[in-house]
Every structure is written in structure tokens, then in C-alpha cells.
Amino acid sequence: SQQGEEDPQALSIQEGENATMNCSYKTSINNLQWYRQNSGRGLVHLILIRSNEREKHSGRLRVTLDTSKKSSSLLITASRAADTASYFCAPGKSTFGDGTTLTVKP
Amino acid sequence: DTGVSQDPRHKITKRGQNVTFRCDPISEHNRLYWYRQTLGQGPEFLTYFQNEAQLEKSRLLSDRFSAERPKGSFSTLEIQRTEQGDSAMYLCASSLEFGLERTDTQYFGPGTRLTVL
Numbered sequence: 001s002q003q004g005e006e007d008p009q010a011l012s013i014q015e016g017e018n019a020t021m022n023c024s025y026k027t028s029i030n031n032l033q034w035y036r037q038n039s040g041r042g043l044v045h046l047i048l049i050r051s052n053e054r055e056k057h058s059g060r061l062r063v064t065l066d067t068s069k070k071s072s073s074l075l076i077t078a079s080r081a082a083d084t085a086s087y088f089c090a091p092g093k094s095t096f097g098d099g100t101t102l103t104v105k106p
Numbered sequence: 107d108t109g110v111s112q113d114p115r116h117k118i119t120k121r122g123q124n125v126t127f128r129c130d131p132i133s134e135h136n137r138l139y140w141y142r143q144t145l146g147q148g149p150e151f152l153t154y155f156q157n158e159a160q161l162e163k164s165r166l167l168s169d170r171f172s173a174e175r176p177k178g179s180f181s182t183l184e185i186q187r188t189e190q191g192d193s194a195m196y197l198c199a200s201s202l203e204f205g206l207e208r209t210d211t212q213y214f215g216p217g218t219r220l221t222v223l
Contacts, residue, residue, distance in 0.1 A: 003148075031209055033209075033210070035214075040195075040217075041217070042110070042197055043149065043212075044214070048209060094139060094151045094154065094210060095151060096148035096149045098147050099148050
């Protein structure tokens with residue numbers, strides 16, 4: 001089964017800036033999901049985007065999906081220190097990459 | 107409902123001992139997943155259940171690992187003859203899947219951190 005590959009591996013920004021993370025995958029999918037994981041805790045589901053959708057919003061989150069390029073991006077706007085976490089994409093079932101570690105400095 | 111729970115949260119054991127972890131999913135969820143996660147990496151899929159049936163097992167799940175979900179509710183993951191390489195966070199997740207669309211939107215527990223000395 002395939003897994004997503006997140007890029008960059010690590011991202012450090014100042015509070016208030018936007019953070020963009022990318023995900024690439026290899027085979028066709030029905031949907032793609034993004035999760036967040038705070039240090040030492042379980043993953044929390046953030047957003048699901050279906051293969052027939054190109055963009056989706058949820059609060060300060062914006063997710064895009066380009067099935068022709070087999071890629072997705074997660075944008076967090078007006079970041080906060082509480083957004084510090086690892087972010088994972090899951091293209092299809094039960095497969096995760098190594099994530100992007102986001103650090104938001106106050 | 108309080109979400110997915112896992113017990114214990116931490117387990118320290120000596121090499122060669124057996125350990126068993128428990129996961130209680132969200133009550134109406136029919137699917138239950140087990141993952142292993144080591145530091146700096148994403149969760150690695152181990153196995154999942156649809157109700158009480160174990161539908162898929164990763165090749166990572168060696169003969170020393172066994173999982174059960176006897177009544178389609180809680181699940182246990184047992185590791186026999188633990189090795190130092192088994193030290194990791196073991197995550198459980200559950201989901202509700204029905205109809206033709208499968209989303210695999212999973213709700214994770216807090217994990218069980220295993221340390222093998």
C-alpha cells in the first residue's frame with residue numbers, strides 16, 4: 001500500500017505567519033486526509049478531501065488536492081504557538097508518512 | 107462518549123517477557139486499527155478489524171504479535187518474547203465505516219508507550 005510523503009520534514013515559523021506543508025503520493029486515491037499529532041499523543045483528524053474536490057477549508061486550515069500531480073497541500077493561516085505539532089497526510093487507507101514537524105515560535 | 111482509550115499508557119518490561127495492551131474504541135465504531143510508531147516517524151500500520159474479523163495484517167506483524175477483538179468491541183494486542191526493537195508507541199484507532207464510501211477517518215487513542223529493557 002502507498003503512503004504519503006510530507007515535505008518539508010521540519011518547518012519553523014513565527015506566530016502569525018502562514019505554514020504550508022505538502023504531501024505527495026503515488027497511486028490513485030478516493031480521498032486524502034490530514035492529521036495532527038502533538039508530542040507524545042495520538043493523532044487528531046483535521047480534514048478530509050475527496051478525489052473530486054480541489055480545495056477545502058476548515059477554520060484556519062486550507063487543503064488543496066491535485067490528483068493529476070498526486071499531491072496535496074495543507075495551509076495553516078495566522079499560525080499560533082498551539083499549532084506546534086507534527087502533521088501527517090494519509091492518502092487512502094491506513095498509511096502515513098513521517099510527517100512535517102511544525103514549530104511556531106511565540 | 108469519551109473517545110478511544112488505551113491501557114496501560116506506559117509499560118516497561120524486560121526483554122523476553124510478554125506484554126498485552128488493551129484498546130477500547132468509540133462505542134459505535136465498527137473498525138479498529140493498531141499502529142506502531144517510533145520517534146520521528148509516522149505510524150506504521152499493523153492490523154485492523156471490521157467488527158470481530160481481522161481483515162488485514164501487515165508483514166510487520168511477526169509471529170510474536172497477535173491481536174484479537176473477540177466481541178467486536180475492545181481489542182488486545184499481545185507481544186510475546188519482547189525484544190528491545192519492540193520499544194515504541196502503540197496506537198489504536200477506530201472508525202465508523204458504512205455504505206459504499208470508505209473514508210477511513212480514524213480517531214486515535216493516546217497510545218501505549220512500551221519500553222523493553
